[in-house]
Amino acid sequence: MSASITITGLGSGNPDRLTLGIIKALQQASQVYVRTKEHPVMSVLEDMKISMQSFDAMYESHDSFPEVYETITSTLIEKALSSEEGAQIVYAVPGHPMVAESTVQLLRARCPEKGISINVMGGESFLDEAFTRLNFDPIEGFQLLDASGIHSSVLQPRLHTLIGQVYDGFTASEVKLCLMEMYPDDYPVIVGHALGVDDQEQVIQVPLYELDRVEGYGNLSLIYVPRSEDDQLRQRTFARLHEIVGILRSPDGCPWDQEQTHQSIRKNLIEEMYEVLETIDEDDPEHMQEELGDLMLQVMLHSQMEEEVGSFNIYDVIQGLNDKLVFRHPHVFGELEAGNSDEALRNWDKMKAEEKLAKGIASERVSALDGIPKDLPALMKAYKLQKKASKVGFDWDDIHDVFDKIEEELNELREAVDQGFDKDEQVLELGDLLFAATNAARFLQTDPEEALTRTNYKFLKRFRYIEEELQLRGKTPKESNVEEMEAIWQSAKNQV
Numbered sequence: 001m002s003a004s005i006t007i008t009g010l011g012s013g014n015p016d017r018l019t020l021g022i023i024k025a026l027q028q029a030s031q032v033y034v035r036t037k038e039h040p041v042m043s044v045l046e047d048m049k050i051s052m053q054s055f056d057a058m059y060e061s062h063d064s065f066p067e068v069y070e071t072i073t074s075t076l077i078e079k080a081l082s083s084e085e086g087a088q089i090v091y092a093v094p095g096h097p098m099v100a101e102s103t104v105q106l107l108r109a110r111c112p113e114k115g116i117s118i119n120v121m122g123g124e125s126f127l128d129e130a131f132t133r134l135n136f137d138p139i140e141g142f143q144l145l146d147a148s149g150i151h152s153s154v155l156q157p158r159l160h161t162l163i164g165q166v167y168d169g170f171t172a173s174e175v176k177l178c179l180m181e182m183y184p185d186d187y188p189v190i191v192g193h194a195l196g197v198d199d200q201e202q203v204i205q206v207p208l209y210e211l212d213r214v215e216g217y218g219n220l221s222l223i224y225v226p227r228s229e230d231d232q233l234r235q236r237t238f239a240r241l242h243e244i245v246g247i248l249r250s251p252d253g254c255p256w257d258q259e260q261t262h263q264s265i266r267k268n269l270i271e272e273m274y275e276v277l278e279t280i281d282e283d284d285p286e287h288m289q290e291e292l293g294d295l296m297l298q299v300m301l302h303s304q305m306e307e308e309v310g311s312f313n314i315y316d317v318i319q320g321l322n323d324k325l326v327f328r329h330p331h332v333f334g335e336l337e338a339g340n341s342d343e344a345l346r347n348w349d350k351m352k353a354e355e356k357l358a359k360g361i362a363s364e365r366v367s368a369l370d371g372i373p374k375d376l377p378a379l380m381k382a383y384k385l386q387k388k389a390s391k392v393g394f395d396w397d398d399i400h401d402v403f404d405k406i407e408e409e410l411n412e413l414r415e416a417v418d419q420g421f422d423k424d425e426q427v428l429e430l431g432d433l434l435f436a437a438t439n440a441a442r443f444l445q446t447d448p449e450e451a452l453t454r455t456n457y458k459f460l461k462r463f464r465y466i467e468e469e470l471q472l473r474g475k476t477p478k479e480s481n482v483e484e485m486e487a488i489w490q491s492a493k494n495q496v
Contacts, residue, residue, distance in 0.1 A: 003080040009123020013040040013197035017124040029090035073106040096125035129196035152181035157233035161225040173212035185209040190224040269298040382438040399443035409433040462492040
């Protein structure tokens, strides 16, 4: 006869709810182990002369719950394997064994490979009491969350939400902060202590901001967040954004949004991107928040258009991005290491090359300069072209070689102008000079676009200083002259 473990549930706390089958299993067991004796039915079981060994001491000897659960699981497996032929080992847990019991899940996963059979006898779950005492029907939509791992991304206001494992005030405080990311501060929530247990049950309704001020949190505590159909509660969710964009594009939506195509709003995407960049340059977080939203809308609209024809939807976009981020960061999500940003970039490039191979793009058939969008601004594109060429060894030795090249291109531009070359030739020579100057930015490890943006901003501030100074003199720039404005410009260097 193979080793076996019977797992029983001790219910939500009311001894009257224990089934006859569970009581018999406990009475007939060779050895009864309980995860904890901190449960209302323990005194009744002791009155029945049922001998039990608890794992409570393990909570004191380990630093985390996962460590406790691992140790309990290993201990039970060891006891089962070393037990005598025909021994009946029972492991009893609070509530129902299949609801919020990590040790049970670990046993179910590991016992079969050890040749240990598992028999689960259900007990009344705290969910049964919650549905009754809190007066809601889970068929309306329901989710059960663990307080120790709760995150705002899983909150769904249209579902009844029960949060278990609220062992103490600190945990309640963490739950409160999480809920406040979705719900208003005064949203009514309910705390349940020892539901269904005579003389111990408490049902307390409080506004959300008072959640951690409630006393009495312990092993039998939970938090209930009633469902709501109020769309305002969903305004912080991505699902709501997806829904709104779909409505705008629907037959009953906005006529302007309905008419748009990828091409018609192509320019909007570019404009919104530059407006975001402006908020970054101005270090204006509040404005940045708004502009990032406008940029996100463009992504949503393009994705919605493809969803309507069945090509992909925004969730496919998100999945593709998540897959890419995980794959290209093996030093974070895999076995590789990266001690600095250069090593991280090498890992990124390596994984990017592997992606191309997986797609059937042979590396020897790919140009070193591939992968740069054709519509990038010219200065940014020049910078990226040079960086890619540099990676395969086509580069200057140091920045002084770049200075020589800049002087060479400047002389050629002078020659083209002085000798009256045609306009196209002069433009080409100017382009060569700008391209050479871009190399200098790369050697200085700075983005030329950023460098020029900062210079533009500096010019803007100083020219406005000139305008303001002239206004004090009762003039406009048109009424002034170069000499006067240059003098003010020099003064502006010390002011702005």
